[in-house]
Amino acid sequence: ATVSIKNHRYRESFLVTKNYHPERNTFFFFLAFNSLLLCLLFAATCHGKRSNPRRFIEMGFARFLQDFEICIWYHLGRGHIGLTMKAKLYRLLEQRGSDCRYFVIPLWRGSGYTTMFGQVQLPYMLFTGLEDYKARGTQASPYFTASFYTEFAESKDLVLIRGDIVFTSKLTDEEAKWLLETTQSFYLNDVRYKLVECFNKEPRDFEF
Secondary structure, rough: OOOOOOOOOOOOOOOOOOOHHHHHHHHHHHHHHHHHHHHHHHHHEEEEEEEEOOHHHHHHHHHHHHHHHHHHHHOOOEEEEEEEEEHHHHHHHHHHHOOOEEEEEEEEEEEEEEEEEEEEEOOEEEEEHHHHHHHHHOOOOOEEEEEEEEEOOOOOOOOEEEEOOOOOOOOOOOHHHHHHHHHHHHOOOHHHHHHHHHHHOOHHOOOO
């Protein structure tokens, strides 16, 4: 299948601005608990050396809260997607997204597909149907939005991603997750990114 957009130019923003993984939850609960346990052990050791253990307890509790927050990120509930990515990859996504803001992704359904139109404007990603965008332009409503949170980028080398499905009649949780991960792969993979560049800089020559 080929998607041709030779007669369309996308230069404006179309919006002004659960996944449950038990194996991940178990891992992060284990990590959070060990963070607290380790610092309590250090506190007991320092107490034997006549040092003040309170500082280590406070450090352990703060780290425990951070790990616990990351843990529950994967348990957001239906209609919401919780993911993470490495801070280095986020910075690359941010750089490439500022240069090439728009892209299209064919979302396969059965024997056919529907084409989604995405906008990368970090810390947000926005997705709507390509046909809706052609018909309504900047007034098109997003089907799905993703927000990126960088609070743990330095301390954990992690960026948290929250996806919210605006119209559950348009996308399932699995489709939204696939759409988000696939869009990231086109921006982060050097070979695939050439298609993104072509779409933004030479739209008349773009073919999917």
